[in-house]
Amino acid sequence: xxxxxxxxxxxxxxxxxxxxxxxxxxxxxxxxxxxxxxxxxxxxxxxxxxxxxxxxxxxxxxxxxxxxxxxxxxxxxxxxxxxxxxxxxxxxxxxxxxxxxxxxxxxxxxxxx
Numbered sequence: 001x002x003x004x005x006x007x008x009x010x011x012x013x014x015x016x017x018x019x020x021x022x023x024x025x026x027x028x029x030x031x032x033x034x035x036x037x038x039x040x041x042x043x044x045x046x047x048x049x050x051x052x053x054x055x056x057x058x059x060x061x062x063x064x065x066x067x068x069x070x071x072x073x074x075x076x077x078x079x080x081x082x083x084x085x086x087x088x089x090x091x092x093x094x095x096x097x098x099x100x101x102x103x104x105x106x107x108x109x110x111x112x113x
Contacts, residue, residue, distance in 0.1 A: 002051040002087065007039040049073065053086045086110075 012034030017026055043049070054062050063079060070077035085095035088111050090104075095111075098104045104111045 002053070004048050004050055005041040005043060007041045009040050009042050010036050011038055011040055013037040048080075049077070051087065 014029075014032040014034040050066075052062050052066065059081075063081070066079050070079070083091050085092050088095060090098065090111075095104070098113070104113050
């Protein structure tokens with residue numbers, strides 16, 4: 001599993017009082033920088049959130065796991081099955097052809113060419 005997003009963006013909150021006479025105690029929006037409330041990941045439309053590399057025999061299990069996990073993320077998420085071999089830049093048939101010719105060498109999660 002490769003997590004492609006990390007929560008580096010800090011969100012802040014400017015707490016306001018809501019009791020009687022609060023206008024004498026606070027300054028409103030002057031100096032409203034706020035205190036850190038949490039961190040979030042900034043995501044663009046169509047940006048991948050996570051990638052999974054697996055054997056073909058486990059493909060159905062991974063798709064089901066990602067289907068269950070996508071309900072934990074806000075918004076509408078889609079599951080794409082890539083034509084690439086693992087995390088390489090080669091298509092599946094091209095990868096098998098290059099490996100049989102001895103032009104690729106395994107190198108961890110990637111290959112040398």
